[in-house]
Structure formats: structure tokens, C-alpha cells
Amino acid sequence: MTRRCADSAFAAMVKAARQSYESLAQDKMDPFLGPGGADKEMKAAQRTAGLERLLEIERRTMKGK
Numbered sequence: 001m002t003r004r005c006a007d008s009a010f011a012a013m014v015k016a017a018r019q020s021y022e023s024l025a026q027d028k029m030d031p032f033l034g035p036g037g038a039d040k041e042m043k044a045a046q047r048t049a050g051l052e053r054l055l056e057i058e059r060r061t062m063k064g065k
Helices: 003-025 037-049 051-062
Strands: none
Touching: 037 051
16 A cells, blocks of 8 residues: 555545534534444444454453453
8 A cells, every 4th residue: 555545544534533523513413424324334343343253252261250
């Protein structure tokens, strides 16, 4: 990945975060996410991160503690 691409990805992330917080401050729905969009995106992020696998490891290793 070139520096320019990495900068563009970071700039897009910052813009999305700013838009989301502006929507929250105005008590409005984030137009990028739409109705129910936050739940949908969080579930997608959890799948990408492999959250279920990580939780299973935690359950197995923390059993009895």
C-alpha cells in the first residue's frame, strides 16, 4: 500500500468519525449508517475481528477463575 492510499484511508476514517459524532451531537441518525446501520456495522466488524473465536478462547481459559 502506498503512503497516499494509507493517508486516504485514514482521512476517510476521520471524516466518518467526525460525521458520526456531529450526528450524535445533533441527536440525528448518521446518514451514512442509516436506520439500524450501527448494529449492522458492529456485527460486521466483530466478524472481521473473529470476536466469536476470541470469546471462546476467553471462556475456555478463564473457566473457574
